[in-house]
Each structure stands twice: as C-alpha cells, then as structure tokens.
Amino acid sequence: xxxxxxxxxxxxxxxxxxxxxxxxxxxxxxxxxxxxxxxxxxxxxxxxxxxxxxxxxxxxxxxxxxxxxxxxxxxxxxxxxxxxxxxxxxxxxxxxxxxxxxxxxxxxxxxxxxxxxxxxxxxxxxxxxxxxxxxxxxxxxxxxxxxxxxxxxxxxxxxxxxxxxxxxxxxxxxxxxxxxxxxxxxxxxxxxxxxxxxxxxxxxxxxxxxxxxxxxxxxxxxxxxxxxxxxxxxxxxxxxxxxxxxxxxxxxxxxxxxxxxxxxxxxxxxxxxxxxxxxxxxxxxx
Amino acid sequence: xxxxxxxxxxxxxxxxxxxxxxxxxxxxxxxxxxxxxxxxxxxxxxxxxxxxxxxxxxxxxxxxxxxxxxxxxxxxxxxxxxxxxxxxxxxxxxxxxxxxxxxxxxxxxxxxxxxxxxxxxxxxxxxxxxxxxxxxxxxxxxxxxxxxxxxxxxxxxxxxxxxxxxxxxxxxxxxxxxxxxxxxxxxxxxxxxxxxxxxxxxxxxxxxxxxxxxxxxxxxxxxxxxxxxxxxxxxxxxxxxxxxxxxxxxxxxxxxxxxxxxxxxxxxxxxxxxxx
Numbered sequence: 001x002x003x004x005x006x007x008x009x010x011x012x013x014x015x016x017x018x019x020x021x022x023x024x025x026x027x028x029x030x031x032x033x034x035x036x037x038x039x040x041x042x043x044x045x046x047x048x049x050x051x052x053x054x055x056x057x058x059x060x061x062x063x064x065x066x067x068x069x070x071x072x073x074x075x076x077x078x079x080x081x082x083x084x085x086x087x088x089x090x091x092x093x094x095x096x097x098x099x100x101x102x103x104x105x106x107x108x109x110x111x112x113x114x115x116x117x118x119x120x121x122x123x124x125x126x127x128x129x130x131x132x133x134x135x136x137x138x139x140x141x142x143x144x145x146x147x148x149x150x151x152x153x154x155x156x157x158x159x160x161x162x163x164x165x166x167x168x169x170x171x172x173x174x175x176x177x178x179x180x181x182x183x184x185x186x187x188x189x190x191x192x193x194x195x196x197x198x199x200x201x202x203x204x205x206x207x208x209x210x211x212x213x214x215x216x217x218x219x220x221x222x223x224x225x226x227x228x229x230x231x232x233x234x235x236x237x238x239x240x241x242x243x244x245x246x247x248x249x250x251x252x253x254x255x256x257x258x259x260x261x262x263x264x265x266x267x268x269x270x271x272x273x274x275x276x277x278x279x280x281x282x283x284x285x286x
Numbered sequence: 287x288x289x290x291x292x293x294x295x296x297x298x299x300x301x302x303x304x305x306x307x308x309x310x311x312x313x314x315x316x317x318x319x320x321x322x323x324x325x326x327x328x329x330x331x332x333x334x335x336x337x338x339x340x341x342x343x344x345x346x347x348x349x350x351x352x353x354x355x356x357x358x359x360x361x362x363x364x365x366x367x368x369x370x371x372x373x374x375x376x377x378x379x380x381x382x383x384x385x386x387x388x389x390x391x392x393x394x395x396x397x398x399x400x401x402x403x404x405x406x407x408x409x410x411x412x413x414x415x416x417x418x419x420x421x422x423x424x425x426x427x428x429x430x431x432x433x434x435x436x437x438x439x440x441x442x443x444x445x446x447x448x449x450x451x452x453x454x455x456x457x458x459x460x461x462x463x464x465x466x467x468x469x470x471x472x473x474x475x476x477x478x479x480x481x482x483x484x485x486x487x488x489x490x491x492x493x494x495x496x497x498x499x500x501x502x503x504x505x506x507x508x509x510x511x512x513x514x515x516x517x518x519x520x521x522x523x524x525x526x527x528x529x530x531x532x533x534x535x536x537x538x539x540x541x542x543x544x545x546x547x548x549x550x551x552x553x554x555x556x557x558x559x560x561x562x
Contacts, residue, residue: 011384012395014377018440019395022433023402026413033416044419087309090302094295104306106548111313113494114540117517118533122316125323125530130333132319163312195298216404224406227500231521241408248505253416260409271404 027264034257044253052258062243069240073222076161080218081211083162084169088210089203092177105174112167120160120231127151127159152234160232165221169214176210177203209278216274223267317537324530332527343531356516356532362427363513367497369432374439374492375485382447403441407501410437415505425508434502439495443488450484483551490547494540
C-alpha cells in the first residue's frame with residue numbers, strides 16, 4: 001500500500017489542532033488558574049498559591065457534596081449496570097430475528113439523540129404532586145395525600161440519571177455480547193451448565209469490556225453533572241459540580257478551577273482504574 | 287435445558303420481554319406525555335387534565351416578551367449544529383484513516399480524544415472560557431462554542447470511524463491499486479462507498495450532540511444563547527405549557543434528523559443487498 005508518512009500527519013492535523021486548542025490548552029489553563037488569587041471586582045490575579053485548594057479541602061461542604069455525588073454514582077451505576085446487562089442480553093440472545101434486534105436496539109438509542117434537558121422536564125407532569133402517578137394513586141385511594149418525594153428529591157434525581165444514562169451501558173454491553181460466538185454457549189450447555197451458569201460463567205465474563213466501558217461513561221457523566229441535580233432535586237441536593245457552579249456565579253474562577261482540578265483528578269483516577277481492568281483500546285480498534 | 291436462541295422459547299424470554307417493554311415505556315412515556323400536554327388549551331396548566339386542544343403555546347413560544355428569545359436561539363443552534371456536523375464528519379473521517387497506520391503520537395492523540403469524552407463538560411467549559419480570556423477574545427457561539435461542541439462530537443466520530451474502518455480490509459485498496467487505480471480513484475470508488483453509511487452515522491452524532499449540548503455550551507457560547515441554554519433559563523422562569531411546546535418542537539427537529547440518518551443508511555444497505 002502506498003503509505004506516506006507526511007500524509008498521515010496531514011490527516012490528523014485538524015483533529016490535533018481542535019484537541020490542542022479546545023481540550024489540552026483549556027485543561028492546562030484550568031490547572032494554572034487554580035493557583036491564582038481571586039480578588040473582588042478584579043477577578044483573576046496571577047499568583048502561585050495553594051489557598052484555593054486549602055479553602056476547598058478545609059470546607060466541610062465540599063466533602064458533603066462529594067459524598068452525595070459518590071452516593072448517586074454508585075446507586076446509578078448499580079441500576080444502569082443491571083438494567084443494561086439484561087436489556088442487552090435480551091436483544092442479543094433472546095430476539096432471534098436480526099432485523100428485529102437491530103430495530104429494538106435503535107428504539108433504545110433514539111432518546112440519546114434528543115435533548116437531555118427536555119427529557120428531564122418531561123418527568124414533571126409525571127412525578128409532580130399533581131402529576132400522573134400521584135393522581136392515579138389518589139384516585140385509586142391507595143394514598144390519602146400526594147406523595148411529595150417523587151419530584152424535587154434524591155429519588156427524582158436517580159430516576160432522571162437512569163433515564164438519561166442507561167443507554168451508555170446498553171450500547172457497549174450489546175457490542176460486547178454481539179461478538180460472543182454462540183457455539184461457546186452451546187458448548188457450555190453440552191458440558192452440563194445450567195441456564196444461569198451460562199450467563200454467569202460465559203456471557204458475563206465475555207461482556208466485561210462492555211460493562212467496563214459503560215461504567216466509565218456512567219461514572220464520568222454522573223460525577224460531571226450539575227444540571228440534572230439542579231433541576232430534579234429542586235436545589236435540595238448538590239453535586240461536586242454544583243460547588244463549581246456556585247463559584248462561577250461569583251466569578252471566583254480560581255476556586256472554580258481548583259474545584260475542577262480536584263474533580264478531574266478523581267474522575268480520571270476512576271476511569272484509569274476501570275481501563276486498567278480491561279484493554280479498552282484493543283477492544284475498540286479490533 | 288436449551289439455549290434461549292433455539293427451540294421453544296424459555297420462560298426467561300417472557301420475563302425479559304416484559305422488562306424490556308417496561309424499559310421502553312420508561313424511556314418514551316414521559317416524553318409523549320409532554321408532547322400531548324404541549325397542545326393544552328389556553329387555560330390549561332402544566333399537568334393533566336387537558337383543558338381543550340390548541341396551538342396557543344406554540345404561538346406563545348415565538349412571541350418574545352413571554353418566553354425570551356427562542357427564535358434567536360433557534361437561529362444560532364441550527365447553523366451551529368450543521369457546522370459541527372460537517373466538521374465532525376470531515377475531521378473524524380480523515381483522522382480515522384490516519385489511525386489505521388501506526389504513527390508517532392497516535393497513542394497520545396487517542397487518549398486525548400478519550401479524555402475529551404470523559405472530562406466533565408463544565409470543567410472544559412471553564413477551561414475554554416479562560417483560554418479565550420487569555421487570548422483576549424470574547425466567547426462567541428461560532429468560535430468558542432463551536433470548539434467546545436467539537437471536543438464532544440469528535441471523540442464519538444472517531445470511535446465510530448474506528449469501528450467502520452476496522453472492517454475495511456486494506457486488501458480492497460491494494461486490489462484497486464493493482465488494477466491501476468490512482469489514489470483519488472481508489473478513495474472515490476472503493477473507500478467512500480464502503481464507509482459512507484458510517485459517515486452518515488458520524489453526521490447524526492455531530493448534529494444531534496451539538497444541537498442538544500448544554501454543559502459545554504454554558505460558558506462558551508457568549509452572550510447570545512443557544513437553544514439548550516434558553517430552555518435551561520426557561521425551566522426556572524416559565525411556568526406555562528410553552529415550555530412543553532418548545533420541548534415538542536426541538537424533539538421534532540431531533541426526530542427528523544434521526545429519521546433522515548437511519549432512513550438513508552437503511553436505504554443504502556437495502557439497495558446494496560439487492561444488487562448482490
């Protein structure tokens with residue numbers, strides 16, 4: 001094949017320039033600004049101080065926010081993981097017509113291409129005190145007064161997360177499962193495995209990469225989120241990012257930056273830990 | 287004991303079918319309820335019951351005084367999404383081809399793209415805003431906003447291209463060269479037809495992800511809002527079904543884009559399967 005080193009570099013130059021200008025430099029500047037000083041009305045003052053980090057780490061509120069974020073992350077990870085696994089399992093192994101399977105898979109993915117904010121708002125007429133669920137419960141006489149914790153609560157936040165992010169589990173797990181040779185399953189059955197044994201000992205280990213990829217997406221999306229928490233908890237719950245949001249409202253960029261750096265380190269640590277478990281690049285390129 | 291994919295359907299099939307149906311209801315139910323409520327009569331509220339049927343709230347949407355500058359937000363979000371779509375296709379397709387060969391820095395570039403995908407949007411938003419400050423330029427939707435969106439769409443485009451090109455064996459191109467095709471002819475008549483459905487998928491991601499992006503837009507679009515930010519402000523100060531009407535309109539645009547993309551991919555595949 002006529003391969004040409006120069007051509008290869010020309011082909012990646014646009015990608016490199018975009019990533020340089022809008023990812024690498026911005027992240028480097030966030031790191032630099034996090035050591036700057038903040039002054040009322042002036043804003044950024046170049047400096048090299050750890051004050052922002054000390055402020056952040058000595059403030060009990062930040063621990064509370066991180067604790068709340070991690071709690072949400074683990075709950076959502078568990079729900080989306082189980083749901084994503086069984087949805088993918090159903091599509092790959094139970095639906096026998098390939099076209100039907102692809103169609104149902106698309107049904108699961110279409111919402112991903114629509115607006116997240118709109119999908120969150122659409123929960124209001126369902127979960128609100130005068131919403132569908134409460135109306136139904138009241139009219140059936142199951143409850144005497146509307147349940148108030150359905151909307152603007154941790155429950156609502158988790159419903160929205162699961163609603164928005166389960167897709168990120170389904171797609172990679174579906175991909176991993178679709179590559180499993182059906183003969184393996186037959187062999188396991190022939191060797192005397194039960195139905196449950198096949199799922200546990202064959203399908204699950206072979207879907208590991210898909211689950212890991214999905215977990216990275218869900219962890220980073222939940223940890224980096226602030227607007228689902230803001231809209232669905234009605235301001236009652238916070239997330240690690242809502243700290244950043246508050247700092248930004250006061251134009252305190254240095255502290256927002258320090259907060260962002262801490263968040264970024266935690267997210268990247270979790271992501272590398274998961275990537276360590278499976279060689280995702282090999283999976284993706286193959 | 288048999289496999290779920292052979293013979294009589296096992297009981298698990300029915301259990302999982304019910305679960306899947308409930309999941310789809312969970313995914314689409316609220317959305318459709320919102321669509322219905324957006325046609326509330328003039329005296330209707332944010333919840334059921336429907337008080338008549340009207341287009342009042344769609345009309346209210348584009349009257350500036352009540353709901354903010356929705357028309358203006360549309361007039362920025364649509365072109366921005368189209369520009370992002372074109373650039374995402376061009377950049378990720380060319381880069382995808384480069385990644386078929388090993389080159390110095392390929393690992394670095396790949397991991398930067400992955401990092402761009404998993405960095406919290408708000409963090410990147412701050413970074414891009416600060417970068418603009420240092421460069422002495424104001425944040426504008428067509429520059430900083432565009433870059434922020436590309437940082438989100440390009441990794442997806444690249445991953446899709448990896449998946450597509452992984453299936454494109456170099457031997458097709460070698461065969462074309464052996465038969466005397468020039469590089470351009472090979473690209474035009476061999477490579478592009480093979481990767482074209484993948485390019486449509488990349489375009490779909492580019493358009494819809496940009497059109498709906500909120501966290502990366504928030505600080506980077508400058509003083510003139512794009513649609514998701516306009517909706518975000520509306521959630522706090524608009525308490526009429528106009529909010530749902532906007533949701534219906536913007537979802538309709540997304541559905542048109544999705545339908546066009548999936549429809550054309552299906553059409554191409556169908557024509558090809560008939561030809562062979």
